[in-house]
Amino acid sequence: MTFTATSGLLISAGLILAGPGVAAADTDTDKEIAATLNTELDDDMAGNMTDEHVDNARAMVEAAKDRDMGEDAATMAVATSIVETHLDNLDWGDRDSVGLFQQRDHYGSQEQRLDPTWATNAFFDELNRVYPDGSWDDTPLGEVAQDVQRSAYPDRYQHQVDDAEVIVDHLW
Structure with missing residues (x-):
């Protein structure tokens, strides 16, 4: 895989890597993936996937990869976010809950909880507290x-x- 540095970003195969392990695909690619998923999903997100949802799910997948947690951890994060927000990164919620996982204030600042990668890592940190060592x-x-x-x-x-x-x- 080759990378090209441009204005502090690394670009490879249509993906823009914004820092180590954080991938954000271009909008056209995300729209194509969303369209494909809209025909393959059977539940809440069927017909409702957007490029933003794909990008948010990608942040969860990349966080799981970065932590060597595997596909099941990524699947759990995505399933949780589907339940909590339908993969929307909400800046409002029940009481003080925000973000993809509707995390409360004790997880971190509102800005942190609205960062998909940060929020996913906070979810995984809590997972590791509840279920130590996998x-x-x-x-x-x-x-x-x-x-x-x-x-x-x-x-x-x-x-x-x-x-x-x-x-x-x-x-x-």
């Missing part, structure tokens, strides 16, 4: 997501795992 590996992803998020609606996460796997497969 001890979640044999637990259904929806159950693990609930244990991390502590939602009043515990059964919602597993329902989105299949579509999250499809999204992650396209971006991994």
